[in-house]
Amino acid sequence: MNLNSNIPSVPPAIPEDIQAITEVARDYIEGWFTADAERMRRVLLPELVKRSIWHDLQDDRWNVGSTLTAEAMVQYTQNGGGSKLSDVEKSYEIVVLDVFRHIATVKVSSYPYMDYLHLAKIDGQWRIMNCLFELRQGEHTEL
Secondary structure, rough: OOOOOOOOOOOOOOOOHHHHHHHHHHHHHHHHHOHHHOOOOHHHEEEEEEEEEEOOOOOOOEEEEOOOOHHHHHHHHHHHOOOOOOOHHHHHEEEEEEEEEOOOEEEEEEEEHHHHHHEEOOOOOEEEEEEEEEEOOOOOOOO
């Protein structure tokens, strides 16, 4: 990596932002696992774009999945989300990877998924704007 002295340094994230970002990621994954649609709704920006990549076993090709909206995520959550998974399958870890003023990147590793979230702080509130995920276990076709 080239370091360029012309690029301004990035100020460290404030602890309150790290805590708020972590809480949003927790509400996202726990909302999914508990089928709590309102919890999911409050952490997603209406403009959310969520996508996955998936493996087509017949063609042995990786593809980009369909785009999910905030409303689709809320509906899937309301319809049960990941609530039928066992307690072991509901384990997760949240890592805040980077924060710059009003944007952040978070990794949510759970038993079934690897999610990379992009958050934005709008009107003083952190919410999820983008998500890219992949199923963690086995070979899968589009869901």
